[in-house]
Amino acid sequence: MSKTIQLQIDKSRTLIEGFRHHLAELTARGISEDDLRRMEKDLDELAKINEECDAIRADLSQKVKHMNGILADVKRSYVDKKKVIKVNFLQEEWMKYGVQDKR
Numbered sequence: 001m002s003k004t005i006q007l008q009i010d011k012s013r014t015l016i017e018g019f020r021h022h023l024a025e026l027t028a029r030g031i032s033e034d035d036l037r038r039m040e041k042d043l044d045e046l047a048k049i050n051e052e053c054d055a056i057r058a059d060l061s062q063k064v065k066h067m068n069g070i071l072a073d074v075k076r077s078y079v080d081k082k083k084v085i086k087v088n089f090l091q092e093e094w095m096k097y098g099v100q101d102k103r
Helices: 003-021 023-027 033-088 091-097
Strands: none
Touching (some): 003 033, 033 091
């Protein structure tokens, strides 16, 4: 769980607990048990969604590592193949093989 989310959940739960102990005083100020229950429900939902996001981030991280490995292989292969043309043909002929002269 991200530090920001966990910190907000902890602070909110502490606030709810404090409000519950003094609910009689706070009712006159517009705070009700229903408000606190809704807030708890939202916190539970936040924690659940955050766990899902963490799982997606972990999966994405693995896929990005895999993609970067493939990209490195593709780049290496590209350079090797391009070198064959540059070494064996005149610069004027490079374009017909798809090799651009960008020095």
